[in-house]
Amino acid sequence: MWLAVLIVGFITGITVYLYHVLQATTYWKRRGIPSVPSSNIFTNQLDETTSYDHPICFQLHKWTKEFGPIYGIHSGMMPEIVISDPELVHELLTKKFEDFYGRRSSPLLKVIQNSKRAHLLNARGARWKRLRALTSPIFTMGNLKRLIPTVEKCSNYTMVFFDKAYETGKAFNIKPFFHEFTMDVMCHIALGHKETNQFNNPRTKLVDDVFKYLGGTPFEKSAFMAPALSFIFLPMFIIHSVLTSNAFSILIGQLRKAVAERIQERASGKTTTSDLPDFIDFFLDLLDDEVTDGAFTKTNAKVAKKVTEEEIVGQCFAFMLAGYDTTADTLTTSSWFLAKYPDFQDRLYEEIEEVCDTPEVTYEQLEQLKYVDVLMKEILRLHPIATSAIARECMESTTLGNIPIEKGTNVWIDFVTLNKNTEIWGDDASEFRPERFFDVTTEMQNAMVNFGAGPRICIGMKLAYIEEKIALGKILINPQY
Numbered sequence: 001m002w003l004a005v006l007i008v009g010f011i012t013g014i015t016v017y018l019y020h021v022l023q024a025t026t027y028w029k030r031r032g033i034p035s036v037p038s039s040n041i042f043t044n045q046l047d048e049t050t051s052y053d054h055p056i057c058f059q060l061h062k063w064t065k066e067f068g069p070i071y072g073i074h075s076g077m078m079p080e081i082v083i084s085d086p087e088l089v090h091e092l093l094t095k096k097f098e099d100f101y102g103r104r105s106s107p108l109l110k111v112i113q114n115s116k117r118a119h120l121l122n123a124r125g126a127r128w129k130r131l132r133a134l135t136s137p138i139f140t141m142g143n144l145k146r147l148i149p150t151v152e153k154c155s156n157y158t159m160v161f162f163d164k165a166y167e168t169g170k171a172f173n174i175k176p177f178f179h180e181f182t183m184d185v186m187c188h189i190a191l192g193h194k195e196t197n198q199f200n201n202p203r204t205k206l207v208d209d210v211f212k213y214l215g216g217t218p219f220e221k222s223a224f225m226a227p228a229l230s231f232i233f234l235p236m237f238i239i240h241s242v243l244t245s246n247a248f249s250i251l252i253g254q255l256r257k258a259v260a261e262r263i264q265e266r267a268s269g270k271t272t273t274s275d276l277p278d279f280i281d282f283f284l285d286l287l288d289d290e291v292t293d294g295a296f297t298k299t300n301a302k303v304a305k306k307v308t309e310e311e312i313v314g315q316c317f318a319f320m321l322a323g324y325d326t327t328a329d330t331l332t333t334s335s336w337f338l339a340k341y342p343d344f345q346d347r348l349y350e351e352i353e354e355v356c357d358t359p360e361v362t363y364e365q366l367e368q369l370k371y372v373d374v375l376m377k378e379i380l381r382l383h384p385i386a387t388s389a390i391a392r393e394c395m396e397s398t399t400l401g402n403i404p405i406e407k408g409t410n411v412w413i414d415f416v417t418l419n420k421n422t423e424i425w426g427d428d429a430s431e432f433r434p435e436r437f438f439d440v441t442t443e444m445q446n447a448m449v450n451f452g453a454g455p456r457i458c459i460g461m462k463l464a465y466i467e468e469k470i471a472l473g474k475i476l477i478n479p480q481y
């Protein structure tokens with residue numbers, strides 16, 4: 001009897017699952033929207049959207065060329081739509097923020113983002129609004145000014161390693177140097193490290209490993225393939241994380257320890273007033289045991305200026321991930337372009353020589369470095385990064401242009417197509433010409449979303465510019481090279 005019930009239950013379960021898989025896979029077809037065909041109805045385009053080795057931005061561009069400016073894909077059973085039209089992008093990120101305020105995430109992490117450890121990258125609604133409101137003051141002009149000597153100190157150390165590599169007379173890969181630099185900066189300003197330990201900083205590899213781990217675990221992939229079963233995959237994911245002591249749980253453990261130690265130090269009065277406050281200090285001033293968020297009210301909602309210990313850990317985690325590889329990557333690509341375009345490099349050099357005429361660089365001087373500014377914009381235009389950070393989830397059924405978008409649908413922006421649109425950027429859209437940013441049209445302004453746009457725009461953008469200007473400035477004015 002029980003065996004019969006089990007068999008019937010099993011067959012029913014499989015039939016229901018297969019029905020849903022077929023429904024999901026034909027989702028776009030049934031809506032008359034072109035979609036990328038798939039050879040596997042269970043995974044569909046999941047391998048492409050979760051690949052660590054092949055950035056999704058190039059794949060989206062390839063698909064756009066084949067399927068047109070608006071098309072659907074399926075990450076497992078999740079329907080996702082891809083857009084590259086500037087008007088739609090503006091609608092998505094800014095005009096209809098209230099319908100698209102959630103960052104796209106795996107069905108598994110969606111469960112975590114409602115947990116105590118939600119952070120700025122994955123939080124949504126009222127919690128995101130509170131965390132954002134608490135974090136924004138860290139990046140005010142006054143605070144950024146205070147960070148400049150630290151960034152300069154870290155970049156001076158990087159120069160020592162550059163010198164050593166240069167003296168060997170052999171070609172070397174510049175990327176690890178920038179990785180060490182940006183990680184050093186984050187460790188100083190977020191976690192309060194006093195000493196620099198570039199090329200001996202275990203966090204650099206650890207955070208790299210977190211990137212490789214997240215998104216690609218079998219549990220996350222399974223959750224994409226059967227979102228309704230995420231509640232089963234989540235405990236498996238957590239147990240696996242703890243048992244295998246992978247990079248993710250190690251990093252969280254380290255950050256938790258750092259925050260707890262700081263709380264103790266403060267309680268015992270060990271911190272001195274001469275210590276430069278870091279991000280942990282900043283959040284600890286707002287520490288509370290419990291914080292309850294109300295509903296996500298749209299505008300003018302007051303937020304509680306409070307944060308829990310676990311949220312501080314989450315915030316540090318978000319900064320480690322978001323503030324490291326992004327800036328290092330941009331610095332690496334900038335260096336490659338400077339080597340390829342010596343005339344532009346000369347202009348940059350002249351500007352730096354003229355403006356930075358004091359032993360220590362100031363915020364005001366950095367503001368005047370317009371050529372580094374346009375260089376960074378052009379690099380991100382030609383080589384966009386953080387494509388998945390900008391993708392959104394539809395939180396309330398709505399439209400984009402005249403296309404109905406149902407609640408739960410993810411929306412990707414195809415950066416490469418948007419950034420090479422000749423109607424916006426001109427006939428030379430595929431060429432390196434940073435000077436185009438000296439004369440920005442409204443269309444260009446609306447299409448420049450490499451740091452995101454609207455209320456969720458990258459919170460570390462100004463810091464990234466500071467790091468880039470200081471690091472490139474140091475390299476260029478070094479008479480050795």
Ligand code: HEM
Nearest residue numbers: 322323326327330386389390451452453456457458460464
């Ligand atoms: C070249 C460097 C960088 C690039 C290209 C970049 C790009 C981005 C993008 C595209 C987003 C998503 C924006 C959106 O959803 O509209 C984002 C968000 C974010 N970035 Fe950056 N980023 C960079 C550097 C940094 C740095 C240095 C930090 C930290 C110090 C940082 C912290 C964050 C955080 C916390 C978010 C989430 C903001 C939120 O959801 O409210 N980023 N970034």
